[in-house]
Amino acid sequence: MKLPSGQIKKIAVFRALQLGDMLCAIPAIHALRNAYPNAEITLLGLPWAKWMVERFDNYFDRLIHFPGFPGLPEQVFNPIAFAEFLPLIQREQFDLALQMQGNGSIVNSMIELFGAKYTAGYQIEGHYARDNNLFMSYPNEGSEIDRHIALMEFLGIPSQGNALEFPINAMDFQELDYLALSIEKGRYVCIHPGSRGAWRQWPTEHFASLGDFCYEKGYKIIVTGTKDEAHIANEVIEQMSNEAIDATGKTSIGAVAALIKDSALLISNCTGVSHIAAALKTPSIVISMDGEPERWGPINKQLHRTINWLQSPNFDEVFRETAYLVNQLDSGVLLPQG
Numbered sequence: 437m438k439l440p441s442g443q444i445k446k447i448a449v450f451r452a453l454q455l456g457d458m459l460c461a462i463p464a465i466h467a468l469r470n471a472y473p474n475a476e477i478t479l480l481g482l483p484w485a486k487w488m489v490e491r492f493d494n495y496f497d498r499l500i501h502f503p504g505f506p507g508l509p510e511q512v513f514n515p516i517a518f519a520e521f522l523p524l525i526q527r528e529q530f531d532l533a534l535q536m537q538g539n540g541s542i543v544n545s546m547i548e549l550f551g552a553k554y555t556a557g558y559q560i561e562g563h564y565a566r567d568n569n570l571f572m573s574y575p576n577e578g579s580e581i582d583r584h585i586a587l588m589e590f591l592g593i594p595s596q597g598n599a600l601e602f603p604i605n606a607m608d609f610q611e612l613d614y615l616a617l618s619i620e621k622g623r624y625v626c627i628h629p630g631s632r633g634a635w636r637q638w639p640t641e642h643f644a645s646l647g648d649f650c651y652e653k654g655y656k657i658i659v660t661g662t663k664d665e666a667h668i669a670n671e672v673i674e675q676m677s678n679e680a681i682d683a684t685g686k687t688s689i690g691a692v693a694a695l696i697k698d699s700a701l702l703i704s705n706c707t708g709v710s711h712i713a714a715a716l717k718t719p720s721i722v723i724s725m726d727g728e729p730e731r732w733g734p735i736n737k738q739l740h741r742t743i744n745w746l747q748s749p750n751f752d753e754v755f756r757e758t759a760y761l762v763n764q765l766d767s768g769v770l771l772p773q774g
Contacts, residue, residue: 439532439554439591439592441472443531444532444554445474446529447475447476447530447532448534448550449479449496449534449536450533450534450547451479451480451481451536451537452502452510453481453510453537454482454510455484459708460579460580460581460584461536462492462600462601463584463585463595463596463599464536464581464587464588465492465496466601468495468588469494470593470594470596471594475531476498478497478498478530481500481501481502482510482511491602491690492601500521500525502521503521504518505543506542507542508537508543522549525550526550526551530553532552532553532554532556533552533554535556536584536587538558539558539560539574540558544559544564544565544566548566554568554570555570555571556570556571556587556591557572558574560574561573570591572590577730578731579730579731581735583731599715600714602693602712602715604697604716607690608690608691608693608694611694612694615686617658619658620656621698623700624655625650625655625657625702625703626659626695626703626704626709627646627680627704628659629672629705630662630664630665630707631704636706636707636725637705638705638723638745640668640672640675642751644676645751646758647676647678647680647703648678649759651680653766655700655701655762656681657676657679657680658683658695659672660684660692661684663685665685669684670682670684692709692712696709696712697718701719701758701765702719702720702721703721704720704723705723705725706722706729706732706742710733711734713734714736719761719770720741721741721754722740723743724743724744724746725745727746727747729743741761
């Protein structure tokens with residue numbers, strides 16, 4: 437390792453992003469924890485990530501809320517909050533501040549203000565990065581998962597594999613049982629039509645058509661989503677010719693994960709739940725609406741079918757992929773591959 441474990445007792449990981457982004461970074465954090473088993477690892481992230489730090493307590497020790505910065509779209513920048521945040525971070529005296537937010541063009545100079553003994557992460561030509569041999573050129577190709585593993589390897593930290601993870605606990609299953617959905621393991625399909633940003637949402641009538649197909653193949657249909665996505669779920673259910681169970685806004689993310697774990701198939705946009713399905717080895721149809729399917733789509737192409745809708749907006753193609761997976765499931769040919 438470029439930074440021996442004896443020198444690193446406190447690590448700050450800067451990744452103030454959403455669920456899918458965080459899950460894609462977990463294999464790299466796994467490697468980091470393996471390399472520095474006794475270090476305290478703090479996530480500098482968004483407020484929602486409190487439950488993620490608790491769920492991944494084998495990798496993270498705590499969360500400090502990052503209050504935003506000019507140029508970062510995830511939250512409104514609050515200069516007063518940032519002015520309070522900065523001296524708090526400086527008093528922490530981190531040994532290593534690890535920049536895993538992006539290519540570094542916006543945040544590398546900001547991270548220097550944290551006052552860590554070492555900083556490391558990504559850089560791109562023409563933008564600031566400390567000249568310490570701990571910043572790698574940002575890779576503009578490949579899976580988001582493998583990009584972060586590449587950063588660990590650049591730092592001399594051995595990979596522990598690129599499998600995603602999502603721990604599910606007994607409370608998640610208890611919450612799901614409380615809903616009394618009358619479903620049988622492996623005999624239902626989850627449809628998650630919502631996504632962060634309307635431009636990333638596949639047309640609801642297409643979700644409805646796939647729901648009807650799966651229903652007619654003998655699967656119950658469960659529509660999931662947050663409370664804010666209820667109107668999208670309602671559109672899907674109203675456009676279906678067959679019955680669907682509406683679980684929108686009724687579950688925590690942990691219970692949704694438990695639901696996905698025992699489902700036959702997930703159909704969704706490329707959003708957080710698609711990464712949960714990948715972690716839990718549940719077959720999935722993923723509609724990529726952002727033009728980067730190779731970056732954000734699941735790595736296992738046999739178990740998960742990612743369709744680049746911007747390149748090929750052809751419903752028949754999506755239907756064929758769905759029918760293929762359903763037929764593989766029905767015949768017992770399709771087995772989880774990880």
